[in-house]
Structures are given as C-alpha cells and as structure tokens.
Amino acid sequence: MNITVERQMSNGQVIDGVLKINGKKVCDTAENAETAINAGTYNIYIPYCKQYDRRMPMPEIEGGNLTKAEECCLCEKLEYMCQNANLPSYCPMLKPGCGAYNRTDGSILLGEYLAPGCLKHPQKHFNGVYDRIRKAIGRGKDCTLTIVDM
DSSP, X not given: OEEEEEEXXXXXXXXXXXXEETTEEEEEEEEETXXXXXXXXXXXXOOEETTTTEEOOEEOOOOSSSOHHHHHHHSOOOSSOOTTOOOSSOOOOEEEOSBOTTOOSOOEEEEXXXXXXXXXXXXXXXXXXXXXXXXXXXXXXXXXXXXXXX
C-alpha cells in the first residue's frame, strides 16, 4: 500500500497538503514547516507510543545513532497528553491534531482543511488511515509513505 502526502501550499510556518492512498484522496494534512520531514519515500511501521498509550504509524527515517525503540525509552512521559500536545522529542508520525503552528515534533496531522495549518475532525480521519495501515501490515504487505513537495 502506498500513502502519498502531496504538499500543496505553505505560508512559511505551516505546510498544508493532501493525503492519498493508492492515488485516491483520503484527507488533508498539516505540518510545521520548520520540522517537516524531507520529501522522499519511507517505510511505515506502527510502534507502541507511550505518550499516546497505543500504536502509532510512523515513517522509518534513516540516520541517528539510536534505534527508534531506544529513542522511545528516552522519551519523557508527559503529565498531560491530548491529540494537540507537542511531544517532548522529535518524533514524526501520522497523527490526529487540529493545528500545526506550535508542533515541533515533526508531526503529519490528519483531518479536514479549515484554514492554513488548521484541521477539523482529526480523529475520524486518523482512525480510517490507521485502520488501513494496520490491516495492510497485518496481511504482510509493504506500506510506504511518499512525500511530494510542491
């Protein structure tokens, strides 16, 4: 399964785009322009995130000295966590959220476009994308994320 994020517009602070699965639009996206991951193709896996207390879809990014599991062990648990909370370390993943302006964790937020960097109904769209990723990986299929710049 191939997930594509087509970045469509930027105001210098946030990047808005469209998420497509196998060429069909599923939802809109928002990212912080300063911490957005580079355009390219990444494998997606779904590790357990102690912040969200669940498995979360994440692009596999090369580089760094630590494995993702080691980085997650070092991630300090937040006292209060909600879908709009900024994670304590850089951890790009597909996730629900309403706004990208103060997100410095590399998030790719999913939802319906409302205004630059702002989304509505994020949980509904995240759940649909997550279920498709989980089922594809569970069936042994490759799942990739391709990010295309404007």
